[in-house]
Amino acid sequence: MQSLHIADRETAVGLAYCDYIPELLTSDSDLIDYVEIPFEMLLKNESALESVGDTPVVLHCASLSIAGNIPIADNLRSRLGDIIAQTKTPWLGEHLAFVRAQEPTNEPSMADAVIVDPCTGAYNVGYTVSPQYSTAILDRVLDTISKAEDHFGLPVLLENGPLYVSLPGSTMSQVQFISELCNRRPETQLLLDLSHLEITAQNSGKNVFSLLADFPIKAVVEVHLSGHSIQSNMHWDDHAQRAPKILFDLLEVLMKQVSPYAVTLEYNWDSGFPLTGVREDVARVRGIVDQG
Amino acid sequence: MDTSDIVQAEVARFLTTPGLLNKSKEIDQLFESDQIQELRYFRGFITKVMHNGIRKYIPQTMAALNILQIELEFYLAVSPDYQRLRAQGPIPSEIHLRWYENALNEWVSNEIVEGGTLIQDILAHELVQHHARQINRSAKTHYEKNAVSIGAEVVLRRYSHDLQTALRDLKSGTLDPARTLLKNPMNLAYCLKTNGIHVLIEVDALTARALSLIDGKRTISDMVSCFATHGLQDVDKEMLSNIFARVVSQISQNSEV
Numbered sequence: 001m002q003s004l005h006i007a008d009r010e011t012a013v014g015l016a017y018c019d020y021i022p023e024l025l026t027s028d029s030d031l032i033d034y035v036e037i038p039f040e041m042l043l044k045n046e047s048a049l050e051s052v053g054d055t056p057v058v059l060h061c062a063s064l065s066i067a068g069n070i071p072i073a074d075n076l077r078s079r080l081g082d083i084i085a086q087t088k089t090p091w092l093g094e095h096l097a098f099v100r101a102q103e104p105t106n107e108p109s110m111a112d113a114v115i116v117d118p119c120t121g122a123y124n125v126g127y128t129v130s131p132q133y134s135t136a137i138l139d140r141v142l143d144t145i146s147k148a149e150d151h152f153g154l155p156v157l158l159e160n161g162p163l164y165v166s167l168p169g170s171t172m173s174q175v176q177f178i179s180e181l182c183n184r185r186p187e188t189q190l191l192l193d194l195s196h197l198e199i200t201a202q203n204s205g206k207n208v209f210s211l212l213a214d215f216p217i218k219a220v221v222e223v224h225l226s227g228h229s230i231q232s233n234m235h236w237d238d239h240a241q242r243a244p245k246i247l248f249d250l251l252e253v254l255m256k257q258v259s260p261y262a263v264t265l266e267y268n269w270d271s272g273f274p275l276t277g278v279r280e281d282v283a284r285v286r287g288i289v290d291q292g
Numbered sequence: 293m294d295t296s297d298i299v300q301a302e303v304a305r306f307l308t309t310p311g312l313l314n315k316s317k318e319i320d321q322l323f324e325s326d327q328i329q330e331l332r333y334f335r336g337f338i339t340k341v342m343h344n345g346i347r348k349y350i351p352q353t354m355a356a357l358n359i360l361q362i363e364l365e366f367y368l369a370v371s372p373d374y375q376r377l378r379a380q381g382p383i384p385s386e387i388h389l390r391w392y393e394n395a396l397n398e399w400v401s402n403e404i405v406e407g408g409t410l411i412q413d414i415l416a417h418e419l420v421q422h423h424a425r426q427i428n429r430s431a432k433t434h435y436e437k438n439a440v441s442i443g444a445e446v447v448l449r450r451y452s453h454d455l456q457t458a459l460r461d462l463k464s465g466t467l468d469p470a471r472t473l474l475k476n477p478m479n480l481a482y483c484l485k486t487n488g489i490h491v492l493i494e495v496d497a498l499t500a501r502a503l504s505l506i507d508g509k510r511t512i513s514d515m516v517s518c519f520a521t522h523g524l525q526d527v528d529k530e531m532l533s534n535i536f537a538r539v540v541s542q543i544s545q546n547s548e549v
Contacts, residue, residue, distance in 0.1 A: 103302075
């Protein structure tokens with residue numbers, strides 16, 4: 001299997017793709033080591049790939065619906081394989097979530113203009129949803145991840161999602177679920193999203209440093225940082241905001257114990273994201289990973 | 293029967309079905325009431341994220357919704373309509389913006405929303421700027437001999453709030469809903485100069501009226517007659533000349549928006 005090192009660095013630092021990235025790569029050629037691009041963006045338009053030139057690319061994905069009962073359609077899976085090869089990504093980052101779901105009776109109530117998946121006819125949320133953390137879903141995730149890695153021939157990292165609503169029937173916490181996943185399948189590799197961890201902690205009244213202490217960090221290959229906002233008394237993911245200080249503190253704690261291959265700043269919801277902030281936070285991450 | 297799949301399917305159905313926004317028997321049976329509200333906000337959040345494509349055109353509107361803490365209420369309220377629109381296929385930006393404007397205006401008019409009219413002003417402002425940037429040179433006003441011109445295409449808008457203060461506060465992160473919500477009507481003139489630079493100046497009611505008469509044909513005498521017709525006989529050539537000279541000076545001094 002190819003090396004997971006990017007740009008010959010122990011821990012590479014990158015940015016999630018946004019419209020400002022091509023210009024930034026030109027003006028600040030040494031700023032970052034890679035760009036993370038979503039598969040779904042490249043499906044619609046491959047120009048993002050061309051616009052980053054020779055900069056290494058890491059592929060992110062939200063289409064496998066790992067925890068759902070509707071697998072990715074054959075044609076999409078084929079396109080994903082093509083793009084994995086095209087980008088030469090060292091791994092595929094995917095969400096521990098479901099995006100599509102269908103009632104087991106296969107007779108969904110499709111009345112009233114639902115948004116459905118055109119290939120499978122299932123409900124298509126169009127966004128990743130934290131699943132039920134149960135043994136049944138754990139079994140499914142284990143099976144799906146193994147098959148995905150066999151099929152695509154590269155590591156598929158599982159990313160912890162932000163927990164907004166705990167689904168009924170959950171028998172364990174998110175961190176317990178991920179830990180058990182790694183216990184049952186030791187070769188599992190993870191994408192630790194520190195923003196999502198903080199959001200999960202806030203929304204469930206837990207201490208995020210305690211969650212991190214219980215997280216199987218030895219399996220972490222990539223780390224994500226982004227902003228978040230508080231709306232309607234809940235914490236929400238917000239890639240239009242800078243990462244708060246606590247996430248850099250968490251990263252410091254993490255880096256003292258393990259050396260992930262990559263840390264990505266997800267500042268990709270606002271094409272007008274202030275570049276001063278981008279540069280400062282990339283420098284801050286570099287400072288932490290170089291010390292760790 | 294796999295209950296995990298039933299739970300996840302019901303959640304997916306709730307999040308994607310316009311008609312289930314306010315009532316879902318299945319969700320009521322599965323979740324506690326506070327969790328149902330969290331699920332509804334999640335639906336609003338997903339709708340919000342799906343508008344990231346037009347954020348670059350209306351960043352201040354989106355920032356204001358966030359700061360005024362009415363973001364999720366708005367996107368939740370419009371989610372059924374948005375889902376119906378989205379189900380038809382990819383949404384071109386201009387259609388999306390028009391939809392967004394209508395949706396926001398309808399929401400503010402139908403609900404008691406603190407800060408709603410301020411958001412309307414901010415959105416109107418951003419849309420004027422967006423459309424002004426798209427003005428094609430060839431579509432600009434043709435000026436006849438002696439017609440009044442100030443060397444710029446002008447779009448006038450009247451706002452019910454002190455928009456410039458609100459935008460300054462928004463930029464500095466000090467937007468105070470309690471202060472900014474005080475209505476303080478103002479007229480803004482969006483001036484697109486011949487070199488393509490776009491400048492924004494505040495004008496009083498008389499100046500706004502004078503600028504609105506510029507049509508590429510009217511001379512200053514014509515304008516005096518217009519004012520007289522509307523009962524403003526005191527407005528003479530000298531007054532109008534001074535008004536336009538002041539506007540030209542403001543345009544040259546103000547920086548690009």
